[in-house]
Amino acid sequence: MSDDHTAESRQYLSQGSEWNFDLLHLYDREIGRVAAHYGLDTYPNQIEVITSEQMIDAYSSVGMPVGYNHWSFGKQFVATQKGYKRGQMGLAYEIVINSSPCIAYLMEENTMTMQALVIAHASYGHNSFFKGNYLFRTWTDAEGILDYLVFARNYVAECEERYGEEAVEEVLDSCHALMNHGVDRYVRPAKLSMAKEKSRQRERAEYLQSQVNDLWRTLPPREAVEESAVERRFPAEPQENLLYFIEKNAPRLESWQREIVRIVRKIAQYFYPQRQTQVMNEGWATFWHYTLLNHLYEEGRLTDGFMMEFLQSHTNVVYQPPFYSRAYGGINPYALGFAMFRDIRRICENPTAEDQRWFPEIAGSDWVQTLDFAMRNFKDESFIAQYLSPRLIREMKLFTVLDDDTEDTLEIAAIHDENGYRQVRQILAEQYNLGHREPNIQVWNVDVYGDRSLTLRHFAHSRRPLGESTTEMLRHIARLWGYDVRIESADESDQAELVAECPV
Amino acid sequence: MSQFVDRRLSGKNRSAVNRQRFLRRFKGQIRRAVADAVSGRSVADLERGEKISIPSKDLNEPIFHHGPGGRRSIVHPGNKEFVSGDRVERPPQGGGQGQGSASPDGEGMDEFAFELSREEFMNYFFEDLALPELVKKQLATTPEVKRVRAGFSNQGNPANLHVVRSMKQAIGRRLAMSAGPRESLRQAEEQLAELESRGLGDESEAEQLREEIVKLKARVAAVPFLDTWDLRYANRVDQPQPTSQAVMFCLMDVSGSMDEERKNIAKRFFMLLYLFLTRSYERIELVFIRHHTVAKEVDEEDFFTSRETGGTVVSSALALMHEIVCERYPSALWNIYAAQASDGDNWEDDSPRCRDLLVNSILPLVQYYAYVEIKAENPQRLWHEYEYVKSVNRQFAMQRILDMEDIYPVFRKLFRKKETA
Numbered sequence: 001m002s003d004d005h006t007a008e009s010r011q012y013l014s015q016g017s018e019w020n021f022d023l024l025h026l027y028d029r030e031i032g033r034v035a036a037h038y039g040l041d042t043y044p045n046q047i048e049v050i051t052s053e054q055m056i057d058a059y060s061s062v063g064m065p066v067g068y069n070h071w072s073f074g075k076q077f078v079a080t081q082k083g084y085k086r087g088q089m090g091l092a093y094e095i096v097i098n099s100s101p102c103i104a105y106l107m108e109e110n111t112m113t114m115q116a117l118v119i120a121h122a123s124y125g126h127n128s129f130f131k132g133n134y135l136f137r138t139w140t141d142a143e144g145i146l147d148y149l150v151f152a153r154n155y156v157a158e159c160e161e162r163y164g165e166e167a168v169e170e171v172l173d174s175c176h177a178l179m180n181h182g183v184d185r186y187v188r189p190a191k192l193s194m195a196k197e198k199s200r201q202r203e204r205a206e207y208l209q210s211q212v213n214d215l216w217r218t219l220p221p222r223e224a225v226e227e228s229a230v231e232r233r234f235p236a237e238p239q240e241n242l243l244y245f246i247e248k249n250a251p252r253l254e255s256w257q258r259e260i261v262r263i264v265r266k267i268a269q270y271f272y273p274q275r276q277t278q279v280m281n282e283g284w285a286t287f288w289h290y291t292l293l294n295h296l297y298e299e300g301r302l303t304d305g306f307m308m309e310f311l312q313s314h315t316n317v318v319y320q321p322p323f324y325s326r327a328y329g330g331i332n333p334y335a336l337g338f339a340m341f342r343d344i345r346r347i348c349e350n351p352t353a354e355d356q357r358w359f360p361e362i363a364g365s366d367w368v369q370t371l372d373f374a375m376r377n378f379k380d381e382s383f384i385a386q387y388l389s390p391r392l393i394r395e396m397k398l399f400t401v402l403d404d405d406t407e408d409t410l411e412i413a414a415i416h417d418e419n420g421y422r423q424v425r426q427i428l429a430e431q432y433n434l435g436h437r438e439p440n441i442q443v444w445n446v447d448v449y450g451d452r453s454l455t456l457r458h459f460a461h462s463r464r465p466l467g468e469s470t471t472e473m474l475r476h477i478a479r480l481w482g483y484d485v486r487i488e489s490a491d492e493s494d495q496a497e498l499v500a501e502c503p504v
Numbered sequence: 505m506s507q508f509v510d511r512r513l514s515g516k517n518r519s520a521v522n523r524q525r526f527l528r529r530f531k532g533q534i535r536r537a538v539a540d541a542v543s544g545r546s547v548a549d550l551e552r553g554e555k556i557s558i559p560s561k562d563l564n565e566p567i568f569h570h571g572p573g574g575r576r577s578i579v580h581p582g583n584k585e586f587v588s589g590d591r592v593e594r595p596p597q598g599g600g601q602g603q604g605s606a607s608p609d610g611e612g613m614d615e616f617a618f619e620l621s622r623e624e625f626m627n628y629f630f631e632d633l634a635l636p637e638l639v640k641k642q643l644a645t646t647p648e649v650k651r652v653r654a655g656f657s658n659q660g661n662p663a664n665l666h667v668v669r670s671m672k673q674a675i676g677r678r679l680a681m682s683a684g685p686r687e688s689l690r691q692a693e694e695q696l697a698e699l700e701s702r703g704l705g706d707e708s709e710a711e712q713l714r715e716e717i718v719k720l721k722a723r724v725a726a727v728p729f730l731d732t733w734d735l736r737y738a739n740r741v742d743q744p745q746p747t748s749q750a751v752m753f754c755l756m757d758v759s760g761s762m763d764e765e766r767k768n769i770a771k772r773f774f775m776l777l778y779l780f781l782t783r784s785y786e787r788i789e790l791v792f793i794r795h796h797t798v799a800k801e802v803d804e805e806d807f808f809t810s811r812e813t814g815g816t817v818v819s820s821a822l823a824l825m826h827e828i829v830c831e832r833y834p835s836a837l838w839n840i841y842a843a844q845a846s847d848g849d850n851w852e853d854d855s856p857r858c859r860d861l862l863v864n865s866i867l868p869l870v871q872y873y874a875y876v877e878i879k880a881e882n883p884q885r886l887w888h889e890y891e892y893v894k895s896v897n898r899q900f901a902m903q904r905i906l907d908m909e910d911i912y913p914v915f916r917k918l919f920r921k922k923e924t925a
Contacts, residue, residue, distance in 0.1 A: 021508060028506045045506035054511065057518040072565055074526030077519040078618040085619075101507065108512055123506060169525070177566050322582020331581060397583040403594075404575040412590040415583055428579040439568050464574030469566040476566070 013301050017111040017309075024049075024106075027116045028123070034295045035124040038368055040288065042127040043142060046101040047119065055107050056080050058095050062271070065097060066149045068156035068263075070172050096122035098130040098274070100142035113309040120292045125285025132376045133280070135273035145270060151197055152263045159256050171257050174476035175243065175264035180438055182243030182265040183272045205255035238442040238457065242477070243268070245443045251452060252482030261480065276379045276434055283337015284375055290314060290338070320396065331428075336396075340383070343392045344371060354390060380432035388428065390421045400427045405463075439466055441487070453484035458499065460491050466499060474502035527624065533558040534620070538628045560616040649742040660737025669736035677734055682727045689720040750871075751789040751833050752777070753825050753842040754807065759796035759816040761849040766878045769905055770845035773876055774807070776915050777843055791828060795821035801828065818850045818886060822861040829869055840870040848877045848884030859889040867897050875902040876914060 013030060014023050028047065035042070050058070060077035061067040096104040104122035106115050130136050160168045239245045243265040247258050274281065293310055296302050320335035321327040344362070347355045348370050351363035362370050374387060399415040400423060414420030430436050444457035454477070458466055470487065478485040486501040527534060537556040620628070656669055696713040699705060754774050758767065792807035793799050796814035799821040825842065833840060850858070867873060877887055894900045903914045
């Protein structure tokens with residue numbers, strides 16, 4: 001940086017806590033300048049100033065700027081509004097949407113410090129993560145999502161008009177229940193776009209409905225006569241994407257219902273990367289608001305008062321209560337993510353002998369590049385498995401508890417010591433594996449030539465059973481499928497037993 | 505370069521539709537919660553919003569999840585004294601060990617609480633209720649209108665000409681229109697008088713003044729006495745007559761045998777009734793009669809607040825009601841409803857008299873008569889007499905209220921919307 005630039009930037013950007021649009025522009029320009037200095041690559045930003053009421057609105061539609069109508073969003077709204085009114089809960093300072101331009105909301109009640117924090121956090125931190133991380137690049141289309149949401153809202157509204165609100169609500173309820181099982185984990189999704197979607201939607205509807213699929217066939221085709229003795233399986237392979245399977249194969253859905261299933265599925269897919277990168281995404285954004293604002297402070301552009309206020313809310317955000325605290329509700333993704341990114345930077349800049357041993361390839365490397373690489377190529381599970389250092393395990397005093405229902409007591413399996421690091425790290429990584437957190441349920445079989453009943457199979461992991469919601473879930477699936485649905489649970493030895501059944 | 509947008513002024517009620525859907529979906533639960541709320545608080549603030557709780561298990565959105573059991577490992581932060589291999593007791597019912605599902609807002613997990621606005625609260629409260637058989641008299645007939653005076657207009661037919669108004673208008677107009685010439689006339693006359701007083705009455709100047717005076721007088725006289733512009737007509741407009749006008753009699757026992765709690769229940773019953781009526785029917789009159797040994801018509805405030813003690817003669821109230829009906833509410837024009845609250849205690853000889861009064865004088869006049877007996881240990885004499893009334897008359901209904909919570913169900917039962925065939 002040139003000398004006269006330094007001299008000029010001795011000036012504070014602002015002094016008081018009041019903000020106005022000129023100041024927002026100024027701060028944004030400065031933060032953007034520093035972000036560029038660190039090589040953060042972002043979508044263009046669109047920063048919207050809203051009231052707290054509008055924030056509650058945005059909050060209740062899971063941050064979607066346009067959404068179709070559904071009672072569950074109303075429930076969320078009512079809950080948020082109540083919490084906020086009674087002062088029990090502060091609103092989120094920001095909501096940011098993975099779209100291009102990347103939309104971030106600022107609340108008008110915030111002070112200048114908070115606005116700057118949010119701009120740094122959302123418009124540069126999250127934004128660069130959305131643009132860089134491989135999951136978002138693969139799974140979401142930032143340019144198309146807003147159009148798609150508009151399409152979805154209009155389509156749902158049209159269906160409500162034509163078929164009645166309740167009929168639509170029923171389908172949506174059932175689809176929402178299956179949202180977590182509406183994702184292709186291995187197949188790359190097609191890009192979404194409004195124009196394509198609209199034109200294809202009609203063709204698809206007509207095609208799907210007109211097509212005589214296997215389930216509708218009344219005359220067995222000739223080869224099937226021979227084959228039926230060998231009991232042909234449908235689907236040939238188990239399917240993990242329940243919503244997709246239902247959309248394509250449910251015998252009794254009308255074409256508009258299929259389209260709604262598809263809409264929910266697409267939206268589930270859009271949110272899928274966010275669910276897999278909570279720690280990374282929040283950690284990354286927190287790391288960068290911390291780094292960017294500190295950089296500005298060192299340049300002498302922020303007042304001490306600004307920094308005090310900023311550090312106070314920053315500290316609140318990254319606080320990790322210990323397990324015995326009343327405030328403890330699991331590991332705080334902000335805390336873990338922030339600590340990990342800082343730790344990586346430390347390993348790059350000041351590696352210890354231990355770091356040299358554990359992370360030979362990054363110890364002493366350029367931290368900006370290393371962080372960028374980490375952000376782009378991992379999700380929570382692999383990120384933790386790759387980068388959680390012994391030192392951080394010690395700092396956070398992580399330990400693992402093994403809960404086995406065949407034992408009377410819990411076992412402390414590993415703690416933050418030489419013998420435990422790898423196990424702690426592996427178990428924490430697994431904890432963020434969605435495949436472990438959610439039951440693994442797949443479409444197993446359809447009785448094509450019999451009663452058309454659908455059989456799902458739950459592959460139990462470590463003997464963990466399904467929860468009490470299973471019967472209700474089957475009712476939802478049966479509503480979409482139209483015929484009997486049953487679910488069986490298979491243990492590691494592939495012995496399956498019936499868990500629940502829902503006749504139609 | 506970032507773009508800033510000020511969205512503060514664009515609509516804020518984006519979630520209103522979703523909220524309505526939420527309310528609609530949980531109508532049943534909300535209605536139950538409203539009923540609970542009513543029995544739980546004082547009626548004076550019935551007309552305000554309410555915090556409603558419904559069981560949160562009803563509004564769960566299910567997903568597939570793991571149940572307890574099996575074998576699982578969890579990482580926790582903040583180890584203090586554990587070393588690997590330690591064994592510890594399971595914490596009670598696994599709280600906090602779950603999927604981190606502790607309720608985020610600190611509210612208990614069992615209840616989902618939220619606010620209803622006043623409007624919404626009242627709507628739930630009164631849903632499905634309507635005065636019975638109100639349709640009977642006038643609802644089916646064509647709407648009636650009545651010509652009522654509505655000031656004056658400058659158009660109309662000669663029959664409606666309003667003479668006094670028109671003359672008033674004319675005076676004003678004449679004054680205004682002749683003001684100029686009259687002023688000149690006054691000056692001219694003064695000058696002339698002055699000339700004459702100086703003995704110059706024959707001068708040409710005086711002659712001129714005389715001529716001018718004649719002209720001015722002519723101008724003043726030319727202002728018309730009555731102009732079409734002055735005419736005013738009495739104006740009459742059509743005022744729609746309420747198609748169903750109703751009067752509701754509230755009869756309450758305030759005698760010594762009605763203790764504080766009973767009075768309280770009775771008061772609430774009437775308050776509900778009152779709220780219901782003032783809300784559902786725009787044109788409805790209320791008559792409040794309270795009685796002990798003598799009955800008295802009182803205003804609304806007195807009815808609910810004053811305290812009096814004494815014996816009980818129910819028939820006094822019935823007689824008074826009959827009197828008022830005959831005097832002020834001819835049953836050809838009014839739908840008459842009555843609700844009576846009492847603890848059933850009455851002077852022995854009076855109960856048969858009540859029965860006769862009801863059957864012979866009152867019931868033929870009214871659409872509906874509801875009687876609630878409040879917290880009577882056993883049905884009293886009056887109850888038995890009324891049971892007879894009920895057996896002979898369809899417009900008569902009776903219910904017993906044993907506790908505060910009974911009010912609302914009883915109220916609903918009495919005023920349930922009649923299924924129309």
